[in-house]
Amino acid sequence: MNAQLKEIQVEQVDVVIIGGGPAGLAAAAELYRRGIRNLLIIEREKQLGGILRQCIHDGFGLTRFQTALSGPEYAQRFIDTIEELNIPYITDATVLEVTHERQVTAVTREGMRTWQAKAVILTMGCRERTRGAIGIPGERPTGVLTAGVAQAYMNLFNTMPAKEVVILGSGDIGMIMARRFTLEGAHVNAVFEIQPYPSGLPRNIEQCLNDYDIPLHLSHGITAIHGNTRLTGVTVSKVDENLKPIPGTEKEYQCDTLILSVGLIPENELSLDAGVILDERTRGALVDENFQTAAEGIFAAGNVLHVHDLVDFVSIEAESLADSVAKYVIEGSLKPAAISINTDCNIGYTVPQRVSGEKEFTLSLRVKRPMKDCRIVVRQAGKEVAVKKMKKAIPAEMIRFVISHEKLVSGSDLEVCVEC
Amino acid sequence: MKQLYDVLIIGGGVIGSAIAREMSRYRLKIGVLEKNLDVCCETSGRNSGVVHGGFAYNTDSLKAKLCVEGNKIMGQLSEELDFAFQRCGKVLVGNTPEDQESLERTMKQGKANGVSGMELIGKERLHELVPAVIGEFAMYSAESGIVDPFGYTIALAENAAENGVDYFFDNEVTAIERDADSNYVITTSAGTFYSRWVVNSAGLGCGKISELLGIGGYKIIGSKGDYIILDKRTGPLLPMPVYPVPSNTYMGIHVTNTTDGNVIVGPNADLTDNFTYYGVSQENMDYLSSSASDLWPCIHKKDYIRNYSGILPKWVDENGAIQDFKIEVQDLKAPRAINLIGIESPGLTAAVPIARYAVGLMAEREKLTLNSSFNPIRKGVVRFAELSKEEQNLKILENPEYGEVICRCETVTKAEILQAIHNPLGVDTMTGIKYRTRSMMGRCQGGYCQMRIAQLLEQELGKKEDQIQYARKGSQMFFGKVRQEVES
Numbered sequence: 017m018n019a020q021l022k023e024i025q026v027e028q029v030d031v032v033i034i035g036g037g038p039a040g041l042a043a044a045a046e047l048y049r050r051g052i053r054n055l056l057i058i059e060r061e062k063q064l065g066g067i068l069r070q071c072i073h074d075g076f077g078l079t080r081f082q083t084a085l086s087g088p089e090y091a092q093r094f095i096d097t098i099e100e101l102n103i104p105y106i107t108d109a110t111v112l113e114v115t116h117e118r119q120v121t122a123v124t125r126e127g128m129r130t131w132q133a134k135a136v137i138l139t140m141g142c143r144e145r146t147r148g149a150i151g152i153p154g155e156r157p158t159g160v161l162t163a164g165v166a167q168a169y170m171n172l173f174n175t176m177p178a179k180e181v182v183i184l185g186s187g188d189i190g191m192i193m194a195r196r197f198t199l200e201g202a203h204v205n206a207v208f209e210i211q212p213y214p215s216g217l218p219r220n221i222e223q224c225l226n227d228y229d230i231p232l233h234l235s236h237g238i239t240a241i242h243g244n245t246r247l248t249g250v251t252v253s254k255v256d257e258n259l260k261p262i263p264g265t266e267k268e269y270q271c272d273t274l275i276l277s278v279g280l281i282p283e284n285e286l287s288l289d290a291g292v293i294l295d296e297r298t299r300g301a302l303v304d305e306n307f308q309t310a311a312e313g314i315f316a317a318g319n320v321l322h323v324h325d326l327v328d329f330v331s332i333e334a335e336s337l338a339d340s341v342a343k344y345v346i347e348g349s350l351k352p353a354a355i356s357i358n359t360d361c362n363i364g365y366t367v368p369q370r371v372s373g374e375k376e377f378t379l380s381l382r383v384k385r386p387m388k389d390c391r392i393v394v395r396q397a398g399k400e401v402a403v404k405k406m407k408k409a410i411p412a413e414m415i416r417f418v419i420s421h422e423k424l425v426s427g428s429d430l431e432v433c434v435e436c
Numbered sequence: 437m438k439q440l441y442d443v444l445i446i447g448g449g450v451i452g453s454a455i456a457r458e459m460s461r462y463r464l465k466i467g468v469l470e471k472n473l474d475v476c477c478e479t480s481g482r483n484s485g486v487v488h489g490g491f492a493y494n495t496d497s498l499k500a501k502l503c504v505e506g507n508k509i510m511g512q513l514s515e516e517l518d519f520a521f522q523r524c525g526k527v528l529v530g531n532t533p534e535d536q537e538s539l540e541r542t543m544k545q546g547k548a549n550g551v552s553g554m555e556l557i558g559k560e561r562l563h564e565l566v567p568a569v570i571g572e573f574a575m576y577s578a579e580s581g582i583v584d585p586f587g588y589t590i591a592l593a594e595n596a597a598e599n600g601v602d603y604f605f606d607n608e609v610t611a612i613e614r615d616a617d618s619n620y621v622i623t624t625s626a627g628t629f630y631s632r633w634v635v636n637s638a639g640l641g642c643g644k645i646s647e648l649l650g651i652g653g654y655k656i657i658g659s660k661g662d663y664i665i666l667d668k669r670t671g672p673l674l675p676m677p678v679y680p681v682p683s684n685t686y687m688g689i690h691v692t693n694t695t696d697g698n699v700i701v702g703p704n705a706d707l708t709d710n711f712t713y714y715g716v717s718q719e720n721m722d723y724l725s726s727s728a729s730d731l732w733p734c735i736h737k738k739d740y741i742r743n744y745s746g747i748l749p750k751w752v753d754e755n756g757a758i759q760d761f762k763i764e765v766q767d768l769k770a771p772r773a774i775n776l777i778g779i780e781s782p783g784l785t786a787a788v789p790i791a792r793y794a795v796g797l798m799a800e801r802e803k804l805t806l807n808s809s810f811n812p813i814r815k816g817v818v819r820f821a822e823l824s825k826e827e828q829n830l831k832i833l834e835n836p837e838y839g840e841v842i843c844r845c846e847t848v849t850k851a852e853i854l855q856a857i858h859n860p861l862g863v864d865t866m867t868g869i870k871y872r873t874r875s876m877m878g879r880c881q882g883g884y885c886q887m888r889i890a891q892l893l894e895q896e897l898g899k900k901e902d903q904i905q906y907a908r909k910g911s912q913m914f915f916g917k918v919r920q921e922v923e924s
Binding site for chain 2: 165
């Protein structure tokens, strides 16, 4: 073996983008337009596009492109741009490590490759919460799988994983899979949601469940899984206001498949090793209005930052960090963000979690429970600096609004609360 | 033509596989009959993975003697057979004067059993060893350790197979008879086998096989223990297993680090006569977590990645008192049948000494000739994740399949998956690949890689979608294609 081959050369690049899904593609195109040409998208799959490749249903792009597209169509618009602009990307490359000093190492079929970047953008998306993570009791047969895995089996691998289905969780992918199973000849018994309200979007309840007569039972959980080879059935119970099963309400459902749509977790394993600090609430990075994490020069956008309900907002968020990243690459630093954004008990989280106060920014947040006729108020030192009136606010829909820096002062935190 | 084996071993767990390997040192034609589709599907794979010191068993018992021997040779075995073993030590943590007395008794018993490396330590030293632990003092056992129970059992079995032992999976023994030549005729769910010798290493099935051999009267009860597996992020908080002060019959709920860097919490001990039910109840999960948190307060639901349970076969007398291991040949009732009864904990630690003891019973009855071509060395699937970057680079340059990561959480490459698919035992299940590579064992639990592995299994072994089994017979994963491809 040639000694030169054994050495792993370090390649210099302005920006490395980890993940070629909707966030990574949008960030890359915008950076290019701002004059950053020495950049690289690293994608672990064989093609760009990320999770959109398996989302063959429509409804994407209504905000970003004012037209309804399927997932692959939506992704293709960005991929076409990447190709037209000749933006560098590599596929079949899995990043193993990002250091605090922004050195990125990936496994490729040509060998290990390492880049030294001036800035790194984390766009790794999210993964699904599993059975083990929510600790559903009972046996461990096959036939218990997450909605996204079932979707990949059907739409990417042409493999049918189910005949007789029960779905736990009213997340959007679960509801979309309820329709998909029905269209492909499987029978979906029902969707059970442990919360007293649905976790997915109203349009999916209408188009994926109601249109196919699939019942949605709120305040119900799975309390046992049966079968020691393939799943034979599940026990479902009503739950009380503390989400605890109510004895005596158990009901058995015979099924060969249990689909879980019980939440998404930002995929931040690489980020942690780079010294990025996570927000316990989003499980994504703590960021400022530049989407810069606690590790300088490392930025994050899309589902790796916080789980979005619409891909359009993922793209828009990723596009909006390009200005800051370009500035960082050219100037070597950004204004520090000393103002924290605090929330009251009705708000699940905000992104960003801190700002400099010297720049307009978009505040993204989710409420913790459904509310009607409320105002979302942002105050600084007791003074209202922004208000958004909501006829209806639900946890499934992310709320976004622009906050001008003109009313902001330094030295005092922002408080976000909901007033009904 | 019917094949006459010298020995047929019933049960391919860690004990059966250790016996197969130890017997393959001699010129014998050996077969293993296993009802499952892989080794270590039952007790051998479903436990804490602790290599015990041997202090917890009555002096002069086989459990004590064989455990101490097993502990001593584990390092050498792990080098010969390439499985993960760490002599990390362990602590038994106490708080009260009664605990102190109990630990002193345990130490005394350990010394009588020939265990070395035990000491009573104070709070300060305890917290140096395990900073996160709660407790006033402890017994530290430096010789205790942890092993990958799947890797260990598979290594023994593969080494046996490489030395000429035949493995027959999906063969559940239903009848044992003797023919006119006094050879054993063993009927299984898949066929008939003939052998001069029989070994009953059937684990949970030992009572049933013993009866089929004509040796009745052994009462076997199951002790079922449930476990919770925690994310690898918790691993650095637990450098060694932490146990409470033991009682005579039960180790207590403990927390154990694994050779892969996870933490497992458990087990409880529920008596059961159902040897196929591995469900875990909500009540038990809550109990494990709250009980173990008294020792190690780092158990949070957000770190749960999976739960599992295992069943220990315990031989009990008419009063329910747990008995020692029984390893015997009853020459009158069942000549040339080695009968192993009640091989529970510390069976994993003691497996090879148990096997040597069993071979000894055979050697007392007929002359064994050494197999000069026996090779004790076995290599497992290379762990890409454990190599340095430079080594990883070299591996990829040798074989580009190392450059394709299939399992993201555990960094398992396509080259490793392919090696596991073409394993020496011919195991063709998804868990077969999982146990040999750690793919699907990480925090996303196969969300990313399972479909890729299923596809590779189909391609490499020419299987259709509906022929892919997850673990047990009947654990079908798919119902064919979504749409049939139309030929153009």
